[in-house]
Amino acid sequence: MSCKKLLKALLASVMLFLSLFSFAQDKVISGKVTDATGAGVAGVNVTAKGSTTGTQTGTDGTYRLSVPATATELVFSSVGFTTQEISISGKTTVDVSLATATASLGEVVVIGYGTAKKKDLTGAVSVISSKDFVKGQITTPEQLIAGKVAGVQITSNGGAPGAGSTIRIRGGASLNASNDPLIVIDGVPVDNAGVSGSPNPLSLINPNDIESFNILKDASASAIYGSRASNGVIIITTKKGRSGAAKFNFNTQISAATPVNKVDVLSAGQLRNLVTNSERAPQYAPLLGGANTDWQDEIYHTAIATDNNLSITGAAKNMPYRISLGYLNQDGILRTGNLQRT
The missing domain is CATH 2.170.130.10 (TonB-dependent receptor, plug domain)
Structure with a gap:
């Protein structure tokens, strides 16, 4: 009897772990964005509220976005349309109809x-x-x-x-x-x-x-x-200074970029086998040597970019001030590429 209880408890623990694991995974939301006439709207920005995850709709107004499991709303925005925030709780498909925005003439x-x-x-x-x-x-x-x-x-x-x-x-x-x-x-x-x-x-x-x-x-x-x-x-x-007490603001961002596709080439061993088995020039196989260099790995790498910004805004008596300092260090996917900005 105790073995059965132990087995049930173990099974319940496994199910709970799997449910928590699946909960922690990203979920994919798809749908279509249309205007008042029902036509698809291209180039609409679709972002998960509170994060930098986003995409744009295609020419037919459709989109597909992988969002964090903690995301609760999607934000739809485009020039000439009113921005909308739509709840995605328990949904995998979200279709949106955007209303035309009325510009503020007092701006x-x-x-x-x-x-x-x-x-x-x-x-x-x-x-x-x-x-x-x-x-x-x-x-x-x-x-x-x-x-x-x-x-x-x-x-x-x-x-x-x-x-x-x-x-x-x-x-x-x-x-x-x-x-x-x-x-x-x-x-x-x-x-x-x-x-x-x-x-x-x-x-x-x-x-x-x-x-x-x-x-x-x-x-x-x-x-x-x-x-x-x-x-x-x-x-x-x-940006200019504003009246009031001094206000400090600091933000930092780190991103990484990698080459999407590399050319699929033969390794050194595969090339030697190809030449050896060739009926035309097998005598050239010994001349190839034993080196096996992946030249794509030699020139490409994962590019890391860091962007740090600090600003102080306030006013000294009646004179507003703003002091800012930023440092960007951006590598390119080519090892020789780099941009530093201070």
């Missing part, structure tokens, strides 16, 4: 002449504030607004650290001349020449110091900048 935007209310503007101006920035591991400022502004295309130039991105506002305008927009940081135009010759003037700017982006798309909005603004203007406003 203050930055233009070349100063600031103005959106309702008073006739030009095409888009504003992306810090609350709307892309979340996750961000190393260059343009990544903050990728997929956030209609008519603005941001394409990565490559996987090398500091390579930056190609930015196009309403497409290219010239076959021979530059199609890069003018970038203005706190009223100062920036030359379009980046690190190591890359066309990325933003690579040495800390994304954590940016408050908002104002994108001027047409001639009336960017006329003050003249011909330099023929491809549009991106105005970057950095």
